[in-house]
Amino acid sequence: MQGPLIDTLARQGITRRTFLKYCATLASMMALPPSAGLAMAEAIAAVRRPSVIWLPFQECTGCTESITRSHSPTLEGMIFDMISLDYQETLMAAAGFQAEEALHNAMKDNMGKYLLIVDGSIPLGLDGAYSCIGGRSNLEILKEAAEGAAAIIAMGSCASFGGIPKANPNPTGAVSVSDIIKNKPIVNIPGCPPIPAVITGVLAHYLTFGTLPELDDKKRPKAFYGETIHDRCYRRPFYDQGKFAKTFDDEGARRGWCLFELGCKGPVTYNACATEKWNGGTSWPVESGHGCLGCSEPDFWDAGGFYKALSMPADPLKIASAASVAGAAAGVAISVANRAKKGAARSAHETTGLADLEK
Amino acid sequence: MSATLEKGIRVLKEVIDAPIASYFNSCVHCGICAEACLFYTETGDPQYTPIHKLEPLRRVYEQEYTLLGRLKKMVGLSRAVTDDELGEWQELVYNSCTLCGRCSAVCPVGNDIVYMVRKFREGMSASGHAPEGIKGAVNRTITVGSPMNVKLPAVQAQMKHVEEDYGIPIPLDAEGAEYMVMLSSMEIMNFPEYLAAVAKIMHQAGKSWTLCSTAFEATNAGIQIGNSDLARVIVSRIVEGAEKLKVKTVISPECGHAYTALRWEGANLIGRPFTFEVKHIIEVLGEFQQQGLLKTKGFETDRLTFHDPCQLVRRGGVIQQPRTLLNMVAKNFVEMPDAGYMNWCCSGGGGASAIEEGEELRLQAFRKKKSQFDAVKPDRVVTACANCRIVLEESLEHYQMDLPVIGLTEMIAEHIPDQAPHAATKS
């Protein structure tokens, strides 16, 4: 299937205008200048498809599901036409040695040029024995595949930050891609699962400009992770007015008030759900009446409970009574000592006579 | 010959109490007390900030009575108070503080700074750091009976003069009299008219009264130097005299600290409540006026203003009476700015006027008072404290201002119509 992408698309019945429109939307979403849509369309239409290797590690396949079942299969799917997906266990027809061969061939043929997509965390416990493919640990595979990669895309919270496998007490010793690979450009696309448009956006950017999009300090594309859920939430006006749902079935909940008190992690979660939404723009968690879990943030699983408001401390009075007793005891002890000292000074009092005014 | 630093610190440990602890912990260094202190406002020197005058006391408190203070001292973060340091502080605790109480009145966190200065002086005097001038006054009060060396014969000579001039007998040691009248040396020496005035007033009111031969002097330099032991000796004489004569009320003369010593400190010094009442002469006059026992004739027509003695207003609660009395006899009475509760000190109270080396500073601080006078330009100033009066007179002279100062009691008495001896009081 070589040749310009536009021809491939045309064969699938996707017109140039449809593609242009798609690129314009993609550019807008990524906060690129309007002219970038056109540039993107022209670049991608003519580009030779880069080789992509997709390695699944300790994961649940939710990320793959998210991408492959995204709302407009033809359009999101055409991103896969832009690339040459040379290895993806879940999707590929090949199996066993055949599959491994495909992987090695792709790596050899495209040395230094292929994109590596990783989903799932990498277990380090028991020398990586918790997750092996073809008798080799994830760690080993990742190191080998990363060696020849031009860039790595860590798909989902597990690959980006360790995710649920890393949740306390982290029995497998799970770590993220960037914990292991230090010498390659890495893009994290966290989320459990991540928003499909984000990965296509990153790919489109890479294809158009040959570079990764601008990243924040957690290596997330700023275009999608630049603002919190709370900033873009349609329920934000209620927060500003101090109107909060107190339970999931009260009047406030019915009126669609802010879910802050019900534990919404929107204010500390950087993601694009509030604007991109899910299921083809149908809805998203907050719109369906549930607070944000913060799934795209590191260690969201251990951040003090999904239903505890952010302003609520975990258990602030745990040591309060003990501290109060200790404080009172210390106070009483000092009081006794002070009174003894004062008493001693008083009993040692020598009545001052006139002569005692002089040295 | 036995004053030592150690003794001073021990006394401070005795007198530090919960209010002092609360006050030191409340101070936020806002500096507002400085703005209320005439020694700061007139010099602009921040060392005269009232709370700063207590710095050694604060350290003693912190190092002796707080756990953190003890630790700080142990690791060298807080210096121990030294004898030299207390010596340096003499100027701040005595020369530049008249115990006027303006700082205590304005402190936003409610610190009674004067209360602390009074207590700090206990330690200063016990460690030998009281100024020579006040020490001399205490010495004379204890040994002779008066800070100005006034003895009974001098009082008797005065009594004789008054009896001759006005034909009113002055009772001495009259048992069972209702009032026992006290004097201050200042009045005996400089303002003899006071005794005559009291005699006329008592006579008109028809009240029984007496002087006491063993306790005629009301001033208490022990309070000013800040030594309770010595103050107690002085106040005990008055208590003994009053109890011996079985009087109902002891009248404090026109003297601020005498009033404070007797009215508020006396009972605490001797450790039991008094068996008699203590009133300032102005309070007594106010009562007479209310009861219709005080009748005056004629009015002063020149421009008069009233200087509130600090111990009478802020530290004593006598504010309205002098104004009522003045209005009885004056047509042209004007109030100075800040008059009453927030009046500015004469700059020589609290023993400060007895400190020779503090005179220059005192005169500088007086400019505050001067500005008050300049604001209303009175012809004469009336006051109710002999010490204020003498300090005002001296300072006015220094600034070459021709402004007579008179006592309120005398002025009232001048308007009491002459009466035949033993005439009916109800005219």
Place this chain on the structure above:
Amino acid sequence: MNDLQFLTWVRGGGLDIAVGIFLLGVLWRLFEIYSLGRKPDLSAPRHASGASGWHTIFRRSIPPPGMLKRSPVSYIGGGIFHIGLAVIVFLFVPHILLITNLTGLSWPGLPSQFVDLVAVVTMAAMVVVLVDRIKNPVKRFLSTFEDWFTWAVTFLPVLTGWLAVQHLLLPYTMMLALHILSVEILLVVLPFTKLFHAFTLFGSRWYNGRVNGHKGVPV
């Protein structure tokens, strides 16, 4: 430690420790101060002290006659920032939620935009009093390390809180964590510095008022 872990710690273990030290310190210091006691006043009162102590507790918040002109920055600046702090702490909705969670008490808050404005005004007032502390000869003379330190410790929670709400300087998560941390520092140092005046102020004013009431001096 990442942002969320940091936030989780300051909301959890960190706050436990800070609240613990605060309570311990407050009780210890209150005992230490007020157990020193005072002698009963044996002098006859002019009239019963009555509520003079309570009166003074309230009246001392207002400048006495003539003093506003002499010390305008202290009174106005100080007044504004104290009121501002009270509004921010007690009338900002997320803070009320916190208090409700701790004590079960609840009351209506103010719109967040208004509290936002109050925070800015409060910070401005605090900067003004700081500049005054540097420029005014008395304040500069009196100031020790503690004065500068406690100013910073009081200012930081307001600043970090405001920056967090405004999404300035750092990501919200980090800023919120820093905000809570700065409050924890404030809680820890409060009982052991001049900030303890938040407690002793009432005692001091009460003592002062009682003494004045006893003497019949207006309070």
Place this chain on the structure above:
Amino acid sequence: MSLDAIPVHVINTPPAEPGLSGNALPLLREISELLRHLLETGATGTIDLSALPLTPADLEWLQDKLGEGEIAVTLQANGESTLNETACSGVWWVVHRNTQGAVTTQFIEVAWVPELVKAHPQDVKIGQESLELLISDL
């Protein structure tokens, strides 16, 4: 598929953003600047309305000010798109919708003709070739 297909009863819709933000007026100036540029150099310009903090009221105001022109182009490409000329000639209001009919992007395009309306030479060539083929078959 729209929400209507699901038996969900929406009790209240999200509140409309209140009033004008004041961000629309500067846009008019920018549009006028782009028009001047178009006249002088022939260069086109685009403003991405989705990327700007505009309230629905702002958009309404803007639409009202720009008015309706003579040409309305409808494009069926994976959802409907409309490219309508405003009363101000050369200013085009471009709205892209997805297959569910939700607005995905909105632009103001300042051009003689919107880019998307123009036929691409490659496509024209394909058209021409197929027409040739058609003719030769006749």
